[in-house]
Amino acid sequence: MSTYRLEDLKQYSDTLRTRQGEALNVRFVEPRDTDELQHYFRSLSTRSRYNRFFGAVSELPKGLLNEFLDVGARERFTVVATMMVDGFETIVAEARYAFHEENATLEFGLSIDDRWQGHGIGTALLRNLECRAAALGAEHIFGDTLRSNQTMISLARKSGFAFVNNPDDWKLVRFDKEINVAPKDIPCASWRLAALSRRVVSPSATA
């Protein structure tokens, strides 16, 4: 059962921009997104789904779908990036992240709708995830990708991540970046405010 209240999480929505300037709304996934989220994953190319889940899946298995929708449970969060398409709010990207308090790290995975890949959405979403990591008090942010996934490797390199072997799986490479930003300098307004108010609520917090 989630310890976060959806009503509280709803206040955290960010506007990102594609390289051409189109607006995207990034927000936590909600129960009303269930069908649309599954539709999003079914619509990804086989290759994108393989790269996202490191294996052949045609959709999110029921158990995993439920986990994706249970935002905040075990410090795991799902966000969707949406755009208005023909008057409908449409999911064009998603990211899932887990905050590991015991070693102050934030682990994430993400995907972008194939039609929108190469438009700078991955770059913008990754920056947004770094803000979330800083606001949660993470000292490192990391992800894993297949060694064959040159696009993700290139995105991570351009975003300042360093590469190490995955300790458990030779087919994966881990990209990792130190988060070294004071709460007042977090470059996303909503997460800067979240970090500052968290410090007021809990003075021992470091972010």
Ligand SMILES: CC(C)(COP(=O)(O)OP(=O)(O)OC[C@H]1O[C@@H](n2cnc3c(N)ncnc32)[C@H](O)[C@@H]1OP(=O)(O)O)[C@@H](O)C(=O)NCCC(=O)NCCS
């Ligand atoms: C990997 C992924 C997230 C990148 O997102 P994106 O929005 O396409 O990336 P961006 O447009 O921000 O591009 C970032 C960089 O990636 C690289 N890149 C983008 N498209 C590329 C392509 N088709 N081939 C090789 N490199 C590419 C470029 O270096 C690019 O920087 P540049 O445009 O300044 O040259 C996206 O392609 C995706 O969702 N893939 C399927 C799922 C996946 O692989 N997830 C990662 C595992 S966690």
